[in-house]
Amino acid sequence: MDAIKAFFKDQAQHLRKEVWEVARQIGEHPELGYKEFFASEVLSRFLQQHGFEVKRGIAGVETAFLARFSGTRPGPRVAYLAEYDALPEVGHGCGHNLIGAASAGAAVVLSKSLELSGEILVIGCPAEETSGAKVTLVEQGIFKNVDAAIMFHPGSQNVPVISSLALDALEFTFHGRAAHAVAASSFGINALDAVINFFVGINALKKQISPDMKINGIITEGGSVPNIIPERTVARFYLRARKRKDLDELRGKVIRCAEGAASMVSAKMTWQKFEFSYDEMHTNQSLAECFTKNLRELGVNQISPPQTAMGSVDMGNVSWTVPAIHPYLTLGAGNEIPHTRDFAQAALSSDGENLVMLAMQVLAFTGSDVLSDKKLLQQIKREFRLDR
Template sequence: MKQKITDTIESLSDSFFEISQYIGQNPELGNEEEKACKALTDKLSNHGFTVKTGIVNQPTAFEAVYDSGKPGANVGFMCEYDALPELGHACGHNLIGTQGIAAAIGLANVIHETGGKVYVYGTPAEETKGAKVTMADEGCFDHLDVALMAHPSSNYVKSGASLAMDAIAFSFYGKSAHAAAAPEQGINALDAVIQTFNSINALRQHVTPDVRIHGVIPEGGQAANIVPDYAVAHFYVRSTSRLTTDAITEKVSLCAKGAALATGAQLEVSNYEYSYDEMITNIPLSDTFTEQLLELGIEPDEIYDHEGGTGSLDMGNVSHRCPAIHPYIQISNQPISAHTHEFREAALSKDGFDGMIIGAKALAMTGYEIAANPSLRKKVAVAFQSRHQ
């Protein structure tokens, strides 16, 4: 059956290459991915998937289902396809989206033998307001036995952890005045922002090493001779768990409230992006994926352990609703960093595509193992439950 899966993916390789190139050369920002969404869903429809677009009130999100007609496992594959401003697909989402449908089509070709259903989820805007957050909140993944995806990288890396994250906006409202002629009549909103930064910098001494707090000032006034009556600070607050992140976010918010009191400004607190939960890798599922890479000819010393995460993923929210993995697939023999021109070029290269095909095969083979092996399915489920008690 696994040979049939890989043969199916290989036989469609040219069409998958065209899709990955089309998405890569037509980058679309989050929640604007109309071309990518259509290219992916058209291919799935052509291979017998029933497709629903616009799920969770997001026009470029989709769910596609292939039903074997027999009881069995529900295997889900995640697709991402949003680009970055100016850089385009410098995170390789043109590959991730194509990889997801390739794996799903490969598995669908044998799912009649095992029973079950193959699901594909199109998840827009991973780089900003990740749709997986909303989809997880609305229960889209609760029925899945597993949720699978892999991310491009310069190495093969096992699925690991990521940081929980809050994106907090502090908007301060003051009172404008002539900064030289009548400064006493003003309330300086920018001073409140600066005081917030100073207080947060003092807070850093009293947090654990896993905590990350970093911010910018997107608005701070228009002219030096006018007391700014409006200023905004954006912060990311991250840590290894949602519980810790919630506590640190509250302390960071108190820094802003203190600054408002000290300056007389009015404060408005909001989330400018969705909150991401930490990634909880399902170890039996991760081990199964690694076994498939080995079966495909990847050498053991080419697959690295995950050394802890400092970034944040909306896949983390999925991992709290069902067993999930987020490993990394090699698309370049040279070290490259995501969100760079070099990564974008690698994601558009033939070597990058070939790496993606290996990832698609390994994901589909992992899905087959879950569908064909009830004892493995139980082991994965037990591991999931034990991490959520």
């Protein structure tokens, strides 16, 4: 380990208790997406205390923030992404308290360099568990001129390279005509029949699509009482595919199914997106290799091959805007299942503290490499351009 990274490791040790206190406080005060006022305040205050300039409520998102620390000379811009929203009833069953603390901690560690070139950013990203704010932050230009976006996620394995599924969240409304279900049934147009036809069509479609495409739906409105022909029904669906272009094609097929189902009973159909669309996560290989090298330098040698997460993350949208990584690091022995109370408890245990310490160091090391190694940065950018 060279002298610079040894210095950063020493700084991380000095910050250990302070950063863990940030993670602990957020973990013990879970807040749902877009309501993370306590977590946003804790992270912002910690960064301000260490010399970062913090702007809150960015991109019109009240609990988002942007923290900056400029070096002594111009140079690249590295962004650490902080997540800090919790799950309903479960709390921090995805370990976002660890993500936010580690990203902020890594940024502070890196800021202690006396010869820092460039700029360190920490971008507070609310609501990853629901309608991810990273989509809004991308659209509002928050990632403009960022050279690399870096974060980590707690998991059951050490996986530097991941991909995820692209996601569309669609709501279909079927419009019929109400009538007495017995005395005047011939005057009604049954919107419930339309939505049932829709599900029948979807089940047939599932047999014709690739196994890595997913269609999952529920009926959220199915009528009011049995003796009134339903004039309005609503269904919500998540559609997923490995690639955005494949998902766009799938979306067209699903919409045509809905149109056909409505026409069978002379109903009308409208649709809309009820949550943000996510693109698939595209890991920058050069940046991931740098992260892996630093992980090994910190003594971590159990590293898993690339994996596709069978879910969707708003970091995917970031990864198509700037070079990005979203690696997973093992929480404890890797036995806890995410989105459970057990995982939330593990994230508040000594295992959580140890993981924050590891993540803070490897993120700081990787950010340092991006800021100081011109050849590495050129390689990262070249790869990003060629993969568009």
